[in-house]
Amino acid sequence: MNKDYYKVLGVDNSATEADIKKAYRKLAHQYHPDKKDGNESKFKEVSEAYSVLSNKEKRAQYDRFGKTFDGAGGGSPFGPGFDFRGFADGFEFGFDGRNHEDAGNMSDIFDAFFEGLGVKKRKTYKRGADLQFQQEITLEEAFTGIKKIIKYKTFIACKKCSGVGHFPDEGIKPCAACDGRGEIKEARNTFFGNFSQIKNCDKCHGTGQIPNKICKDCDGVGRITGGNEINVNIIPGIADGQMIKVPKAGEKGERGAESGDLYVAIRVKQSSAFHRVGDDLLVKKEINLVDVLLEKQMEIDSISGKKLSVKISSGANLKDKIVIAGEGMPKLGGYGRGNLLVDLDVRAPKKLSSKAKKLLEDLDQEIS
Numbered sequence: 001m002n003k004d005y006y007k008v009l010g011v012d013n014s015a016t017e018a019d020i021k022k023a024y025r026k027l028a029h030q031y032h033p034d035k036k037d038g039n040e041s042k043f044k045e046v047s048e049a050y051s052v053l054s055n056k057e058k059r060a061q062y063d064r065f066g067k068t069f070d071g072a073g074g075g076s077p078f079g080p081g082f083d084f085r086g087f088a089d090g091f092e093f094g095f096d097g098r099n100h101e102d103a104g105n106m107s108d109i110f111d112a113f114f115e116g117l118g119v120k121k122r123k124t125y126k127r128g129a130d131l132q133f134q135q136e137i138t139l140e141e142a143f144t145g146i147k148k149i150i151k152y153k154t155f156i157a158c159k160k161c162s163g164v165g166h167f168p169d170e171g172i173k174p175c176a177a178c179d180g181r182g183e184i185k186e187a188r189n190t191f192f193g194n195f196s197q198i199k200n201c202d203k204c205h206g207t208g209q210i211p212n213k214i215c216k217d218c219d220g221v222g223r224i225t226g227g228n229e230i231n232v233n234i235i236p237g238i239a240d241g242q243m244i245k246v247p248k249a250g251e252k253g254e255r256g257a258e259s260g261d262l263y264v265a266i267r268v269k270q271s272s273a274f275h276r277v278g279d280d281l282l283v284k285k286e287i288n289l290v291d292v293l294l295e296k297q298m299e300i301d302s303i304s305g306k307k308l309s310v311k312i313s314s315g316a317n318l319k320d321k322i323v324i325a326g327e328g329m330p331k332l333g334g335y336g337r338g339n340l341l342v343d344l345d346v347r348a349p350k351k352l353s354s355k356a357k358k359l360l361e362d363l364d365q366e367i368s
Helices: 004-007 017-033 039-054 054-066 084-089 100-116 141-144 289-293 352-368
Strands: 130-138 146-157 170-172 184-190 192-198 209-212 223-234 243-246 262-268 275-277 281-290 297-301 305-313 322-324 339-347
Touching: 004 017, 054 275, 130 146, 130 223, 130 243, 141 184, 141 262, 223 262, 223 305, 262 297, 281 289, 289 339, 305 322
Parallel strands: 130 262, 281 339
Antiparallel strands: 146 223, 170 209, 184 192, 243 262, 275 281, 297 305, 322 339
């Protein structure tokens, strides 16, 4: 006795193609054999019904004679004894691959099978692009840390539609071009044969839905060109060339998609007073030879503005740098500071009086 395929799918004989496809996908998902409460025989049954009723030619034969004459009306399209556990290893469905309508219908059955395995259809949204800007600061600002306001032009969310490109309160409808799936199958004839590929639907941009009312301010894209302004916190001790990432401060995405990120490249200007070497600072100090010999105290300017008093010990090698611990740049992470290195530039007096020369001669004899 022939099965009533309309009853199997729970639709009447005046059902549209969309109604049949909707009913099939619901039942295939319900009876999928890999689900906990699935039913393999029911899944085969609804797949068999769908393979006939979704094909115009076969459906016409079925409506007239109660069966089809190409083998599809006598059994499951999966064949007797089909083992779903071996699905990934190879299969044969017994349909005519040259018939594009058959191939499309079987593709729907493939989709239902994979969805039952937890493989969801991909929906793509155009995320906003990342942006990069360069921010110049002084070495002193790198020492203390500073907040900078960065202003730039980019894509921002449309205020009229809150960045989604349409008005949700006006409702949405399934996309007729892709039957609400967000993807379409594109077939191409080539020298090597027929090839098909899945691509995003151009009508609904991969969402599967068409809004009833599009925002005119942004032409349905959800973003417009505008100015943006952010505060960037530059922490103490940041080095030249380091990058600060500000999440979601880049271009606004299309139709409610997430924004890109903003990357701020820090450029630390060279200082006339200090030279940075990692976390240490190098400073040159000009000093008179006599002051060295007399071991006088000398004052060093630190980057913090504090005056540091330093004394050269007798017997010191003047080529060696004087190390003042903890007076360099802050270390990232808050673990202390580097050192201040003082490079002495010892200068001899330009002119000496006869009295000064006599004193130096006496000093030379005393030292010898």
